[in-house]
Structures are given as C-alpha cells and as structure tokens.
Amino acid sequence: MTTAETRERLYLFDTTLRDGAQTSGIDFSVNEKIVVAELLDRLGVDYVEGGYPGANPTDTEFFETKRTQKARFTAFGMTKRAGRSAANDPGLQQILAADTDACCFVAKAWDYHVKVALGCTNEENLEGIAETVKSAIAAGREAMLDCEHFFDGYRANPEYALACAKTAYDAGARWVVLCDTNGGMLPDDIREIVSEVIKVVPGDHLGIHTHDDTGHAVANSLAAVDTGVRQIQGTLNGIGERCGNANMISLIPTLLLKSAYSERFEIGVTTQKLSEITSISHAFDEIINRSPDRHAPYVGETAFATKAGIHASAILKDPATYEHVTPESVGNRRRVLVSDQAGKSNLLGELNRLGIDVAKTDSRLDRLLAEVKQREAEGYAYEAADASFELLARRTLGEVPNFFDVKSFRVMVERRFNAMGELTTMSEAVVKLDIDGESRMSVAEGNGPVNALDKALRKDLGKYQLAIDGLELVDYKVRILNGGTEAVTRVLIESHDKASHRRWFTIGVSSNIVDASFQALVDSINFALMTAKVG
C-alpha cells in the first residue's frame, strides 16, 4: 500500500471556460463564467483557465478580478508577435494586466503552421515563446505554454517541435503542455512521442491536452500520464470544439478509484468531493442548458442501471460483483428495480446539509421520499432546484405556513399592427389570489407572458410586499422532456434578492410551459417569504 507521502502529485487543469467555450452552441455570459469558476474551485481542480482577456468583452470583464479562491486562476493568450517586443505587444499586455495567478500562452509547435498561419520564421517563433514566458514570470505570474499541434508537428519535424517545448521550459515555464490540437492521435502515438519529449523536458513540467476526435481523449490523457506527464487539461462533461476535450468528469473518478492511478498519484479532488461529481456534472449541464448524457461514464443516469434480465437477481444478491465501482462513490445510484433502498440516506444527507434535523425513523421522511420520487418520475429535477427542494422538504415536515393561495391566472400574448401601423407584441396577465381569506386580483403587462405573470403575481402581496421587494428573476431555462405529443416542459428559474445577495433556483413541470413557469415563480416567492421568516 502506497501512502499519500510517497504518491506523486498529478495536476488538473480545467479549460471549460476557455477551450470549452469553443463548443458550437455554447456562449458563456460573465455571470455563467463566475458560477462555473466557483464550481470548479470547490471541486478541487488545480487550475481554472477562464478565457482570453482582451479577445472579447465577456472575457475582459471576467478577468477584472480573480475568480477563484484555491485554484490558480489562469488567463489564456497568444505568445507575442514577431517583430515587436513583449512590452510593445498590446495583446500580451492585456493578458498580463488581468488579475490572475497564472498565464497559459499558446504557440505553434508545427513549423508548417509557423510559416502559413503566423508568417514568421521558426526562430522568431522560438524567440516569441521565450520572451513571452519571461515577461509573464517578470510580471509575477506562473507561466505555461500550450504547444499547439504538438503531435502532428512532431511527426512533421520532431526537432522543431522539441525545440518549442524546450525553449519554453528553459525560459522558466512551469508547464509545457503538449496539445493534440486536431485530435487524431491514438494512445500508442502519445506514448511514443511523449517518451521522446521527456528526454528534454522533465515529466513533472509536462502537461497533456487532448481532443476526442477518435474517442480517445481520456485514454490519450492517461497514456501520457503513464509515460510521465503530470498535468492533464480537460473540461467539464468533455465539452469543447468538434468532438470535445478530455472529460474531467470521466478522468477524476478513474484517477481516484482505480488503483493503477490512486496508488501512484495524489490529486486535488477529495473522495468527499468525488461523491458530489454526479450532481456537479448535472449542475454544469443545467448551466449550459443541455440534457445530461444518460450513458456518461460514472455520472450518467443509466451508468449503474441494469435492465431486468439474466443479471438482475444476481445483482441484488451481491451488487459489488456486477459494478466496477460503487455508485455512491461518485454520488450516483444503482437502478435495478422500481423500489430501491438507495434514497433514504441520500435524502437525510441533503436535509442535514440544509440544517433540517429529522430522525431516520421519522415517518415524515418516508412521505417526503415518496413525494420526491413521484415528482422526479414526472420530470422534476431537484438537484438543479435547491429552493424548490427545500420548500418541498419543509412543507412535508410541516414547517412552512401557507402564505397565499392562487385561485386562477390568465395570460394573453397578442401580436398585431397598432394604430400607427407598426407590428407590436403585447403580453398581459391577470392573477387572482387569497391572502388570509381576502381576495386580491392584479393585472400587469410584461415583455413576455412569464414577465407579465411575474409582475402581476408580485403586484399586491399585501403584508408580504416588503419581503419580496428586492426579488428579481435573473435566469429562466426551459427544457422539453420526452418529446412528441407526450412532451413535458421543465422550467428552471434563478432568482436573486438584491438585499441579501442570495440566489436560488426553483422548478416547475407541466405539459404547459406557462403553467410550469408559474409554478416556479410561485415557488420562488414562497422561498423568499420562508427565508425572510415573515407571516
């Protein structure tokens, strides 16, 4: 048994917010970047690469302040241009001006691209690498270099590719990252080429950056580690250009649970955090508004599911011999039969986390479990809607007063030519509710049906009005479950309270999108009132 002291440190470098942002269809807002950086920081990766300051307004704003506590906050950018000094390269200076711990520069390592894409000489490119790395170090940053097209470049001109890597290392780069930019390498290629590189740059200064174009991004990363590399670059859920980058969510469990790695290496992610990786993966999918991959390794809904068949009864006898790791270790669960025992202790854990103290034998716990299961079967996803979950839990435990009753609502959206001959769209909502037996009816216009309903709902809440004054809807996400005529709509609403700076998520599910939205709005207001302890 190897102890922590004798294990080597393996570093995780997350590029979800930089290379992951190259995924078609994904455009992070500044706020989403902040949320993802916090998520990664809590997960325990060593580096969070946040983007390319100066390249676009989003990244420039995101880099105005350091966004991580523990992880090294990293800016990405190009090495300085040929023909000017580092001090006179405005692009480079913008990267150095960002509030970061580290800078990751990208340089061409394939001589063909140096000529065609940069239009400079091989020597100028090497000089750019050296000067850029030195200027980052002089600015107090940890410097690293992504060697773009490293493997293809090595095949074409091994001496030059190695010279790029060695130049960065000699200039003081903490990490020299070997990138399979086109994603075409297989594990044997990685092993063969890395074992040559390691002769000129030590493995504990080498990183690996892979893409999944042949389905080998994870295997290639591990092949590099096997050959001596000590930093892995990857993204949450493997997002990234084309077929994606190496999937951190697949790599981390393998590194922590498979003895070939866990006995040799130590990483920054704890086994405690590992038990949250399923919900982290799903939370990230919610942020990018994508349905979780049901078949994803470790975290997929069916990753520990067995279709009743020749295995099912044997699995119940001794699940361990049918599972390569325990579902609990990655925060997932076994799915074999309709009635499973998994839920109760998970639920207790969640309640404890919320500060709700309830005994394991309390019958209300069974009622809550049944309710959650029933609702999740209908399409609710409480892992993404903490406020709706807390509300449901406290209600079932009898702690939440009935602040108000909605009697009915009506919303109309009309698009037509107005008196001036212009096409306009109007949304109007009417909400009828009772507070303490007194009926109230409000009408409001909005820039859409949900906004109109939100305004009408909050227009006259009587004695509660003050408690929801600072409340605002900051995000709204819609997903169609199933599809076809049986489609069910799931709405997630993110609310923010300007007074307390709290954010919370609520959920609604219905075949009608307006209905689902209204449920989530009502949950949000009830949550605000519950936490304000009014009534």
Add this chain to the structure above:
Amino acid sequence: MTTAETRERLYLFDTTLRDGAQTSGIDFSVNEKIVVAELLDRLGVDYVEGGYPGANPTDTEFFETKRTQKARFTAFGMTKRAGRSAANDPGLQQILAADTDACCFVAKAWDYHVKVALGCTNEENLEGIAETVKSAIAAGREAMLDCEHFFDGYRANPEYALACAKTAYDAGARWVVLCDTNGGMLPDDIREIVSEVIKVVPGDHLGIHTHDDTGHAVANSLAAVDTGVRQIQGTLNGIGERCGNANMISLIPTLLLKSAYSERFEIGVTTQKLSEITSISHAFDEIINRSPDRHAPYVGETAFATKAGIHASAILKDPATYEHVTPESVGNRRRVLVSDQAGKSNLLGELNRLGIDVAKTDSRLDRLLAEVKQREAEGYAYEAADASFELLARRTLGEVPNFFDVKSFRVMVERRFNAMGELTTMSEAVVKLDIDGESRMSVAEGNGPVNALDKALRKDLGKYQLAIDGLELVDYKVRILNGGTEAVTRVLIESHDKASHRRWFTIGVSSNIVDASFQALVDSINFALMTAKVG
C-alpha cells in the same frame, strides 16, 4: 507499404441487436431488427448477433429465418445447464433450432459467479462449455464462447478463467471472446491479461467485448487487438447496457484510416462503405428514435466544425492541416461555423456548401454579411440554426418566394377551476394570415401556448398544406440572453419531416418568448416549403 495479401484479417462482430438491446429505453421490434440486420450486412461486419432465440417472442420470430446475406448470422444463448445433457437442454436446443450460421454462447468465467449465480461446481461449468460448443459444431454451426466477467474473473482466479477459455478452444470454438462485463478495465489491464490468455488460446481465435463505464470501450478494444486479439465485438453508435458497448461507428474509421491499423489489418468494411458511415449512424439513430450525438467522433454534426476564431481563416487556407482525417472519407462535412466573427470567406464557404453560387464581388454578399452580423448582435446564433441561416441567405439573394404573410396572432393561457371544481390550464391561439392576397384565420387549442400557435399556424395553409403534412416539432430550447430587464429570449426549434426523415433547426429572438417561438415556427414552415419547392 503493406499489401492486402500480407495484412492480417480482423473480424467485426456486431451485437447491436443482442447486447445493444439491453440499453435502457430501447426495445427493438422484429421489423426493426430486420432493418438493422440488413444495414449491418451492407456495412460489411463479419457477424450479426441477432438476439437470444427462445428468450422472448421477438427474438424467436426474428430467428425463424436467416436475416443476413454476407455476414454470419449469429444466435446468442447460455451454455447448457449442469445436470442434463446438451440434447436434453430445451434452451440450448432452441438456439440450435434457429436458422443461423453461428452460435455465440455465454458462460461464466469467474468462479464466484459460477457458485453464486449458477449454483454448480467449477467442473460442471467447464463440462457445460465443452458440451455446448461440441453440440453446436455437430449441428453444423460455427461455435463461439463469450467468457462473461473474464477480466474480473481472471483477477480473482486466473487459473479458472484461463481454463474456461481453453476448454472452449479445445472443444473447437472458432472464437473465445473475453468480456469486460462490468466495464471497469483500463487499457493496461487488457494488455496485461490478454498477453497471458494468448499463451493458451491463439490470438486469431480470441475476441474482445468491452463496455464504456470508464470511457475506454474503444481504447480497450484496440489495446486487445494490439496484444493479438483478432475479433472485436461492438454496437452501432455504442448503444448498450449502462454506458454502452464499444462503438463500431468510432472503431471502423480508426481501423480504416489510421495507418497503425490500416497497414496491419484488413476488415470487411470497404473504404467506399466508410464514406457512408455518417449516414448509417444517423439512420440507426432514426430507427431507435434518438437525436444523433452532435459531438460523436467522425460522424457527429460538429466533428469537423470550427467556431470562427483564431483558426478559421487558416483552416480555409489548408484544411488538411487542421483535420486528422478528411470529412469526406467518413461521409461527413466541414463546417466553419457562421458567427459574429465570421468573415466574407467563411460565409462564401457556407453558401457553397448549401449549393448557393455567388461571386465574391457580388454586393448581395456584403448585404448578407451585414445582416448576419446585425442579427447575431441581437442574439441570433446561426451556427445552431442551419435552416434559419439558409432561409436568410436565400432570401437576401432573392431566391425565396413569399409563401404567406402573418397579419397577427393572439394566444391565451388560462388556469382556473372548471365546472367540476378541478384546476385546469387551457391554451388557445388565433393566427391570421394572407396567402396570395386571401385572408385566412385559424384557431386551435394546445397543451401550451407554443403548441397552440403551432397548430393554428399549420391548420390552414391552403395550397401548401400537403407540403407540411409530415412536419413535426421534435425539440424546443429556450435561452435567456443577458438577463435582467434587458433580457432577450432565444428559442431554438428542431423540426423533423416524417416523409423525408430530414431534421432542421430554426431560431427566433425577441424580448417576448412567444414572439421568439413564433418566429422559429414560421421559419421552420418556410424552410419546409422552400425545400419542397412549392409555390
């Protein structure tokens, strides 16, 4: 250069219809099995495992006749039970009665499971293997054995696992297949254990069967081939229990296009067939009613897509240096995504791809570029909405007739107690439009405002009605851009035409979600009419 004569034959064994049928949510009908078997036969795999005759009525009916022309049609089943002869085992006799070329039997290779799941002795299990293989050969079939839990079994008791493999081989089995049933092995485990097996069973009699629980199903299959195994089992699009089986659609291009394999091995799939693999993959998704994985290696919609950025202009100069294989070789295509960074040459490339011929100097091109940039600044994302892009492009170039004019719409959603005292939600939409100067007004109810609008819009399109008959809305995605009071809603709609099996995406952007949805609906119908060349 190695010639075909000196290359070794590598065999592909497809188990889509047997192990793939264990995928949660997938249930093949007999007719679907027939269609998939034909597809596989034309693709050129060597074996098509069709199911388990006798285990269920579907499989029994499917095996009434041989369903392949070239591929060896294979039945799956268990080895004979302990305590009875092969001739007296009704399960085994049903398998032998099926009209097949080959039989693949599964046997436990982990002594623990022999005891717990079978409840027989290790020797009885070995005798079952030998007798079953011999009886299949006596019945004129090619016999093979799936060694279930082979790798875990080897870790627990290597002598017994090897004895199972050797017993099958000695009894005359053409193939002994090593199964990583729990999917927990990594490539190094595979290499280590296979190199031991190969000492007792020759590699050209060994097969590999992997699962993707750590994301290594493909890498593990290739690691086995590297170590000497000569048959790979996999499924179309990697379907299968839990995280799926080895993905044939990823394996085949690697075997044919990567020199490490193409120079050493010959497979039954031709490079001509390879150029159809993208459409084969998508056709299979149609059969199982699943949206194709946009990021799948080789065949995904974005597998050769680049978001316009630092790479885009260089890619257009020399695509080969940015692509690990050519998109044409796998029947896919290059996509340089249209985005706000798009330049004129990207746009021209996209237009050429759509078959739109326009000169670089044409002033309409500048108008289109300005329009795209203006709209992307407002929140449109054409990279995700190819149909809306094509519509916009052809309209700007003056090619699309004005099929109909929407004069106004109105939609109402109401939730209240009905006459029975139940809370119900009702959605009703009215759409007014002109076709050839004739006014038409339609009203419809739906299970939500968008559904009601969709129905009302398509209720009476006059002379166009026939062209949109097979149209259906299959997915609907909503995104709030910016957030706060300046929020803009972006709606993406995926449509499907049941007649042509085409899928397309349209987009709408507005501060009002209903408005945005309506734009996307109208675009979808216009796209359908444009491609149907009506009017």
